[in-house]
Ligand SMILES: Nc1ncnc2c1ncn2[C@@H]1O[C@H](COP(=O)(O)O)[C@@H](O)[C@H]1OP(=O)(O)O
């Protein structure tokens with residue numbers, strides 16, 4: 001090769017290539033990911049990621065619950081939901097198992113060394129090949145098809161049915177105070193899901209017991225943050241929202257659409273100026289929260305409006321965006337321990353939206369003691385300014401005051 005061509009080759013091809021490679025490996029992982037995305041996709045607007053802390057975790061969380069919700073929405077439309085009863089007599093459906101498999105697959109692909117605490121396990125499916133194959137049919141045919149780059153970010157399809165069962169079972173961490181732990185409720189409010197009401201697909205990241213990222217998809221809640229809070233049902237037009245929060249960065253809502261990932265809108269709790277105009281947002285199930293005690297608390301606080309009853313962490317999202325006011329969950333038995341996957345995302349979303357969340361003793365929810373909230377009892381989530389007042393009356397009615 002003549003000297004001039006060799007120089008040309010070095011300065012015009014080899015050197016820029018070297019500089020690009022160096023810049024790629026020296027860049028922080030979030031901008032590296034954006035670089036990959038911008039080259040993978042002609043329409044780079046579809047998947048965007050900021051460079052703020054936990055940006056990748058937030059994006060993967062949102063995308064994975066979005067994909068899982070496509071699956072649950074398909075099951076929601078079917079008359080047969082493959083419901084079975086678990087050992088604690090609570091229901092689980094093919095939607096719960098399928099959603100858990102898809103979410104864990106995405107987490108394992110992106111954060112292979114993180115632990116996972118998830119609600120479901122696959123032992124029943126290993127003994128029931130028909131049920132297992134129904135779930136596999138659903139899982140292998142669910143993808144973010146309108147956004148191939150998002151689908152590839154999640155690691156694409158699960159390779160086989162047996163891998164799917166292993167993934168479901170890898171949410172068996174015992175949790176605890178150290179390290180990065182994701183917690184998943186693939187369908188929160190399965191009873192609501194079955195009756196056509198509210199349910200949520202929930203994911204949160206704990207770091208040393210502290211919630212850093214929370215994301216909750218509510219396929220049956222209105223997209224519109226200002227829509228009145230009602231207990232109505234269905235997943236029709238204008239429904240489907242994702243609430244999310246990163247610690248210290250506020251809380252947002254965005255539509256649960258299949259393709260376009262529009263930026264989230266900041267949400268905040270509605271200030272309560274008059275207790276008489278406020279209402280509680282509570283469980284539908286009488287077995288989940290003591291409804292007669294909450295009625296006495298409402299009366300003492302001067303709340304006259306009836307409670308809005310809905311299933312799942314949709315309650316936390318609803319009060320965080322100011323559609324509802326106060327989330328109350330009063331213990332019904334001394335033995336039931338709340339599960340971390342039922343509260344972690346909601347706890348952060350409400351606190352980042354300007355709320356306070358404690359148990360009935362006034363302690364913050366402690367997500368670092370294992371798979372359950374073993375050291376807490378009940379939940380009170382309210383705007384910061386009125387939380388102490390609500391707690392005071394709760395303690396008076398429950399006889400918790402000295
Ligand atoms: N005995 C119980 N007490 C309180 N919560 C329960 C009980 N059994 C199940 N749950 C969980 O309560 C949550 C829904 O309750 P609510 O709608 O009242 O907030 C769900 O997470 C449900 O689990 P699951 O995820 O299996 O539906």
Ligand SMILES: [Mg+2]
Nearest residue numbers: 090091119190
């Ligand atoms: Mg359950």
Ligand SMILES: [Mg+2]
Nearest residue numbers: 185188189342
């Ligand atoms: Mg749940």
Ligand SMILES: [Mg+2]
Nearest residue numbers: 119185187188
């Ligand atoms: Mg569940």
